[in-house]
Amino acid sequence: MQQSRVIPSPRSFACDLATLCAPTLAGLKPASLFRYQPAPGQDAAAMAAAWHAALSPRGVTVRVLRQCPRTGAVLVYVYRPARVARLLAAPHMLDFLAGEGYTPGTADELLDQLAERLCCEGDFPHEIGVFLGYPLADVIGFIQNRGKNFTACGYWKVYTDPTAAQAEFDRYKKCERIYARCYYNGTPIRRLTVAA
Template identity: 50%
Template structure:
């Protein structure tokens, strides 16, 4: 799967402006991944989105790719409850989004378990992130794009919107729309 196709499949709601960020694993095919990544990164940057590699695996050659809307992630990380939560989780104070993302990337590489606070970076409700951690992924009220521990009706609406968006973007991409045409400018 090309990087553009992976972005459509795994990050359509972020491309459409429905959520601040998306994270997905990509297994590069061929030796042109670096060039593909840089070209895609430049195209996205012109529209207010940032593409970064949070982690790479030497053994498999796979990467964790993170796409985010700069302004959207800044707003999420500026919320006092999110900032307090990340500090509670051991993050040190950060000056900008990149400083906070560097800490997340380090945690992804150094910790044995997946850092569940990553939900903040993906725009998940804090109630659901805390609920997942407290219940160890069990006793949720609804499971979709994430496990919900709060209002299942609100989560269901959000899950449907993300699914509808992804279906629409897949269809449009298959019919020849380019990534640039599908990005809603930030």
């Protein structure tokens, strides 16, 4: 007997959340980021708020960092607040962010400053990599090299250890494949979200 399979529908907020943020939902990664363009009549910010309400009891926050006033597209940050807070509280991370012009503060205050930079600055704030859990040395390497001269490229551009980074990329890709299969076969996102 052949198992029935749900056919993927066109991209939706839930689909992007389940597949693009799989490593964060699985607890492998502290945070993920994706851009979502809502269909006419959809309110992407309301969708993010609804998913935040559904996933926050499992230790995952869904937050809109930026919304385009013209198109309604949103930049959605999906993260595990406790892990991001620990990550950003490390002295070397605070020193780096201070050097990039951030005022020291809590993780929420630093995220507010990042959101402000995304909305108001002409240049993209490449320090966003530290908010996604990328190795600090690779984020610094990216900034110093203007995105060139990397030794490997996957979820981020690598300037330090390409072998270790590739192993991490492979873990994330495998997680995304598993989560996509589960999601398309009907497993609810809440069930796919590993509790903190």
